[in-house]
Amino acid sequence: MARWRPSVPALRPRAGSDARELSDADVPEALAVCATDPVGSVLAAARLEVALRVGLRAAGGHAWGFPAQGPLEAVCWAGANLVPVVPPTLDDAGRRAALVGFAAFAHRAGRRSSSIVGEREAVLALWGVLAETWPAPREVRADQPSLAIDRAPDVDPDPSVRRSTVAEVPVVLPACVRMFTEEVGYSPVEGGGRAYEERVRSLVAAGRSFVRLAGSGAGSHVVFKAELGAVTDRVAQVQGVWVDPRYRGRGLAAPGMAAVVSLARATPPGSSVRPPVVSLYVNDYNSRALATYRRVGFEQVGTFATVLF
Structure with a gap:
C-alpha cells in the first residue's frame, strides 16, 4: 500500500x-x-x-x-x-x-x-x-446516508459469497476497476500505475475482499463483490459493492450483502472479541441500493458527504 x-x-x-x-x-x-x-x-x-x-x-x-x-x-x-x-x-x-x-x-x-x-x-x-x-472539485456528493447493522441480517446469506484469495486477484481486480470507474467516473489504473492493484491485493490478503464467482478457469469472473475498506476494533465499513451488469435484476445483491455482514461479524468460537458493527454509506439518489441495504437490515445512523477531486 x-x-x-x-x-x-x-x-x-x-x-x-x-x-x-x-x-x-x-x-x-x-x-x-x-x-x-x-x-x-x-x-x-x-x-x-x-x-x-x-x-x-x-x-x-x-x-x-x-x-x-x-x-x-x-x-x-x-x-x-x-x-x-x-x-x-x-x-x-x-x-x-x-x-x-x-x-x-x-x-x-x-x-x-x-x-x-x-x-x-x-x-x-x-x-x-x-x-x-x-x-x-469534480463532484460534491452532499447527501450520503450512513447505514449500519449490529446484528444478524434479515436476509439469508448467499452461501456462494466468500472471501477471495490472493490467487484470485487477477479475476477480482478487473471487477474492482469496473466498479470504481462506474462509481467515480474514471479508471483508477489510468496512467499505468500499480497503486490501485496493490490496494486491491492488500485487501484480499487481509481477508477483507468478498466475492461470488461464476465460471471456471480462464472463464472465471466476478458476479458480486464487496470489500471492507475501513476497519477498526468497533466498526467494519463496507465499500466497493458491485454486481456485474449481466447479473443485475436477479436478486443477488441482498443475499450477497447479507453474506458480507455475516462474514464480517463472524468471530472464532470462544473468542472474547465482540463482533463489529458493519456500516456503509451510499448516495441518496441510489434508491435501489438503499432499498437493498434496508432489506438486509441496515438502518440509517447519520449522513456522510464527499467532495471528490
Whole structure:
C-alpha cells in the first residue's frame, strides 16, 4: 500500500492557530475523540489505529487536532482522504474554530487528498473554507446516508459469497476497476500505475475482499463483490459493492450483502472479541441500493458527504 498513500509534508501551526499537528503520543487521545461516533469517524479511526501500531509516518498521513492547547476535542486525518471528525458535543463556535484550524493546515499543504469525506456537516463546512483556495472539485456528493447493522441480517446469506484469495486477484481486480470507474467516473489504473492493484491485493490478503464467482478457469469472473475498506476494533465499513451488469435484476445483491455482514461479524468460537458493527454509506439518489441495504437490515445512523477531486 506504500504507493497508494500521498506524500504529505510536515507542517507547523502558525502563531495563534486553533489547531495543532499531532504526534504519535497524541494518537490514543485522537482515537478517544473518534470513539464518540464510531461509525461516523471510521475512516479516520482506521488510519489512527494503524498509526497506534506503527506510527503516523508509516500510517501514511498526518493528524491534526483541536484545540492547539489542552485536551483534544476534534481531529482531522490527512492522507489519501481528508477526514474531519468534529463531535456534535462541540458548540457552533468550537466547530467553526476546529474546521478553520484544520483548513489552515490543509491550505498550506495544498490539495493532496483525493477527497474530503466523512460526517456531512463537518465535510461541507470544511470544504466551504477550503473552496476559497483549493481547485474546484469534480463532484460534491452532499447527501450520503450512513447505514449500519449490529446484528444478524434479515436476509439469508448467499452461501456462494466468500472471501477471495490472493490467487484470485487477477479475476477480482478487473471487477474492482469496473466498479470504481462506474462509481467515480474514471479508471483508477489510468496512467499505468500499480497503486490501485496493490490496494486491491492488500485487501484480499487481509481477508477483507468478498466475492461470488461464476465460471471456471480462464472463464472465471466476478458476479458480486464487496470489500471492507475501513476497519477498526468497533466498526467494519463496507465499500466497493458491485454486481456485474449481466447479473443485475436477479436478486443477488441482498443475499450477497447479507453474506458480507455475516462474514464480517463472524468471530472464532470462544473468542472474547465482540463482533463489529458493519456500516456503509451510499448516495441518496441510489434508491435501489438503499432499498437493498434496508432489506438486509441496515438502518440509517447519520449522513456522510464527499467532495471528490
